[in-house]
Structure formats: structure tokens, C-alpha cells
Amino acid sequence: MxxxxxxxxxxxxxxxxxxxxxxxxxxxxxxxxxxxxxxxxxxxxxxxxxxxxxxxxxxxxxxxxxxxxxxxxxxxxxxxxxxxxxxxxxxxxxxxxxxxxxxxxxxxxxxxxxxxxxxxxxxxxxxxxxxxxxxxxxxxxxxxxxxxxxxxxxxxxGNFLLDFWVKPNDPNDYYKALALDHDKLEKLVIENGGAVVSDAPLKIDMQKRQATDEFNRVGFFVDWQHKGILLDYILNEHGLSSKINQFPLIERINHIPENKKHLLxxxxxxxxxxxxxxxxxxxxxxxxxxxxxxxxxxxxxxxxxxxxxxxxxxxxxxxxxxxxxxxxxxxxxxxxxxxxxxxxxx
Known part of the structure; x- marks a missing residue:
């Protein structure tokens, strides 16, 4: 140790x-x-x-x-x-x-x-x-x-353009172990993400037997996966996921703005x-x-x-x-x- x-x-x-x-x-x-x-x-x-x-x-x-x-x-x-x-x-x-x-x-x-x-x-x-x-x-x-x-x-x-990230999913199929507190998440959304944070330690919610953090920031991950919009936040380009998910995977990179590709x-x-x-x-x-x-x-x-x-x-x-x-x-x-x-x- x-x-x-x-x-x-x-x-x-x-x-x-x-x-x-x-x-x-x-x-x-x-x-x-x-x-x-x-x-x-x-x-x-x-x-x-x-x-x-x-x-x-x-x-x-x-x-x-x-x-x-x-x-x-x-x-x-x-x-x-x-x-x-x-x-x-x-x-x-x-x-x-x-x-x-x-x-x-x-x-x-x-x-x-x-x-x-x-x-x-x-x-x-x-x-x-x-x-x-x-x-x-x-x-x-x-x-x-x-x-x-x-x-x-x-x-x-490895590849943020996969269907897994840019198309809506049922979070219950993927993230049963991660907490999604809608009230806390709504508060963060209203505050445009809240304060700048660099430390949000994950812990266990003993009642729900799920991983969470003080402000339920991990709920963003579950919510974005549910909506298929993670890429929008990776590239700070809202609406991009729904735009590119209409194309085959191999073509999606061609529809990423040139000034955002470096973020991939x-x-x-x-x-x-x-x-x-x-x-x-x-x-x-x-x-x-x-x-x-x-x-x-x-x-x-x-x-x-x-x-x-x-x-x-x-x-x-x-x-x-x-x-x-x-x-x-x-x-x-x-x-x-x-x-x-x-x-x-x-």
C-alpha cells in the first residue's frame, strides 16, 4: 500500500x-x-x-x-x-x-x-x-x-461520432449504476452548468445504490446519452449531433465544422x-x-x-x-x- x-x-x-x-x-x-x-x-x-x-x-x-x-x-x-x-x-x-x-x-x-x-x-x-x-x-x-x-x-x-453518442438512447439500458436526479440537473441547466468545477468526487447513494456526486453532475452524462447530444458539448456546438446523425458514420467527420475538428x-x-x-x-x-x-x-x-x-x-x-x-x-x-x-x- x-x-x-x-x-x-x-x-x-x-x-x-x-x-x-x-x-x-x-x-x-x-x-x-x-x-x-x-x-x-x-x-x-x-x-x-x-x-x-x-x-x-x-x-x-x-x-x-x-x-x-x-x-x-x-x-x-x-x-x-x-x-x-x-x-x-x-x-x-x-x-x-x-x-x-x-x-x-x-x-x-x-x-x-x-x-x-x-x-x-x-x-x-x-x-x-x-x-x-x-x-x-x-x-x-x-x-x-x-x-x-x-x-x-x-x-x-476514440470516436465521438458513433451512434452511441449522437443518437438518442434509453439511459435505463446503459446507466443503471449512475444517478440521474432531475431536480438537481434542472438547477444546473438553469445555471448554465453552475460554477466552474474541477473536483466532483463520485460516491454511492446508499438508498438508490447508484454512483452520484454532490451536485449530481454525473446526471449530465446520463441525460446527454439519453438525448444523444454528448458531441454537442464536446465541440460546444449545440444541435450538431442531430444534424450529423442523419449521415453514415464514415461521412460524419465531413460535417464537423473545420474550426471544431481539432477538439476531436x-x-x-x-x-x-x-x-x-x-x-x-x-x-x-x-x-x-x-x-x-x-x-x-x-x-x-x-x-x-x-x-x-x-x-x-x-x-x-x-x-x-x-x-x-x-x-x-x-x-x-x-x-x-x-x-x-x-x-x-x-
Whole structure:
């Protein structure tokens, strides 16, 4: 078990923070400063909710990376609506600038325990909605220092043009585990999303046995899926989903405004090597998301890896025994971690 994390504010203007977990078995000579690789993980929550330490915190990732001598950061970002995906991308840039600065409070903290970040060995990871931030770091040449590798766990951002996102659905078929409080949601809608938020930890509503947060921001995700309008908020272009869903999937990109396409974070040959983990029965984020990104990167000649976990629902859970994870989940995660370590060459 890792020690308690230290918390840092990397964007004081919007009070956006991250937690850092360092390996517990550090050994160094007196006065020696060790350079260690770093993995940055962004939490799930559909981009609209969640936080760096909440109900779905992946302690297993912290422990496994720390055991391999890797510093682990759990990062927040401004949450979608009223903030935008452009704001989330800005947060990714700000975070990378902060962690690579030698004069930050974070750098001073690490120096005090005899370590520094090896900026040539930074990896990124995302869980569910957090994959959008990881993909921004993986694809944008303006994110410096450039990460070496990316790990995607049952993530969004592979293809936001799928029917799953742009056509109406019955949320009862997909999101029985996520709360939709209509009164709280209506209040947020009236307030145009309410205040700018970067931390909305998910917790269990014990009466309903559903995941929620203080303001039921996760209800946005359920509501948008029900209406088929998630893309409208990803691109800040209301009415776009109903406009493009009339076309075949292969043609939809041609109907996205040119000044909005960059927010879909297009892949190219310079995208960093990426490993995908996804359950074949995921009802919250379809495996087609990861399929699309994996195949596109493979065709671009980018090094990729995958672990499709047979029968697993979102979070690699066993649909017949929630909240237990399905058999084979840990082997899939270990494969992804080993892929990251190989890219670090340690």
C-alpha cells in the first residue's frame, strides 16, 4: 500500500489540483537525487464529474506503478460544462508545464525526499472520460515535455461520432449504476452548468445504490446519452449531433465544422505508443471507442497494444457479480503496465 499522497495546485487561477504518490522503497546515498519516471492519470466520470480521489480511485494502478519505481500522479481537470474541452486541453498543457518546472512547489517537495522527475520518461493514462486528457497529451505536439507512452482504460475519445453518442438512447439500458436526479440537473441547466468545477468526487447513494456526486453532475452524462447530444458539448456546438446523425458514420467527420475538428484530437503518426484495455460487454463506453483508436494508430504505424477483456462491463466489472471485477482483469492491467515500462526502458 502506498503512503498518503501530497497535493499540489497546478492551476491556482481555477484551483485545479493533483495528488502525487511516490514509491515507498526509495534508497539513495546521502545528497543523491534520483531521477524517476512518472505516470499521470486522469480520473473517470464522463468528463463531467469525478475527482482525483473518489469512489473509483484505482489504488491498484498506484501500487503497481510505485512497485516498479514510477511516480504516480492523479490529476484533476476542469469538468465539462460550464468548462469546455478547450479548457480541459489547456489544463493538460498547464499540468505538463508545472510538473517539468524546476522551481515549483512540487519540484521542491520531490527534491526534499531525494528524487526528481525524469522528463524523458513521462507517461499518461486515462480512465473512462479521463482518456480525453490522456489523448490530448498523446497527440498534441504543443504538450511539452512530450510523453513517451499512453495507457487507455475503457476510455472515451476514440470516436465521438458513433451512434452511441449522437443518437438518442434509453439511459435505463446503459446507466443503471449512475444517478440521474432531475431536480438537481434542472438547477444546473438553469445555471448554465453552475460554477466552474474541477473536483466532483463520485460516491454511492446508499438508498438508490447508484454512483452520484454532490451536485449530481454525473446526471449530465446520463441525460446527454439519453438525448444523444454528448458531441454537442464536446465541440460546444449545440444541435450538431442531430444534424450529423442523419449521415453514415464514415461521412460524419465531413460535417464537423473545420474550426471544431481539432477538439476531436485527431491521431497521427507522431501520436505516442498506446495500450488499450476495454471490456467486450462495456455498456457505458462501447469497446468500439478503443477499437477505432487502436486500428487507426496501427494503420499509422504507431506502436500499439491491446487487451480486450472478454465479458467485462465498464470498469472491467463482472456483469453477473457487481461490483466485483471479472476474471482476467488483472492480467489485462499488468499487460498495459508492462507496455508502459517497456517504453520507459527501465
Amino acid at each position: 502506498s503512503a498518503q499522497p501530497a497535493t499540489f495546485t497546478y492551476d491556482p487561477a481555477h484551483s485545479v489540483q493533483f495528488d502525487v504518490y511516490v514509491p515507498s522503497d526509495l534508497t539513495s546515498s546521502e545528497g543523491e537525487i534520483k531521477s524517476l519516471p512518472l505516470i499521470i492519470n486522469w480520473h473517470g466520470g464522463g468528463m463531467v464529474a469525478g475527482g482525483k480521489k473518489d469512489l473509483f480511485f484505482p489504488q491498484y494502478l498506484v501500487d503497481k506503478f510505485n512497485a516498479k519505481g514510477v511516480i504516480y500522479i492523479s490529476a484533476n481537470h476542469r469538468l465539462l460544462y460550464p468548462s469546455s474541452t478547450a479548457d480541459i486541453i489547456e489544463d493538460v498543457h498547464t499540468l505538463f508545464q508545472y510538473i517539468s518546472s524546476g522551481s515549483s512547489e512540487f519540484a521542491s517537495y520531490l527534491h526534499g525526499i531525494g528524487i526528481r522527475v525524469d522528463t524523458t520518461k513521462i507517461g499518461v493514462s486515462g480512465i473512462s472520460g479521463g482518456v480525453y486528457s490522456a489523448r490530448a497529451a498523446s497527440t498534441l505536439a504543443t504538450v511539452l515535455p512530450r510523453p513517451k507512452v499512453s495507457l487507455s482504460l475503457y476510455g472515451m475519445a 484530437l485527431p491521431l497521427d503518426k507522431d501520436t505516442v505508443p498506446t495500450f488499450f484495455i476495454h471490456g467486450t460487454k462495456d455498456l457505458v463506453v462501447p469497446i468500439e471507442e478503443s477499437h477505432a483508436a487502436y486500428e487507426e494508430l496501427r494503420q499509422l504505424g504507431v506502436q500499439v497494444g491491446k487487451a480486450w477483456v472478454e465479458g467485462a462491463d465498464h470498469g472491467l466489472l463482472d456483469p453477473s457479480k457487481p461490483p466485483n471485477r471479472i476474471q482476467g482483469w488483472e492480467e489485462a492491467v499488468d499487460s498495459g503496465i508492462n507496455f508502459v515500462i517497456e517504453q520507459f526502458d527501465i
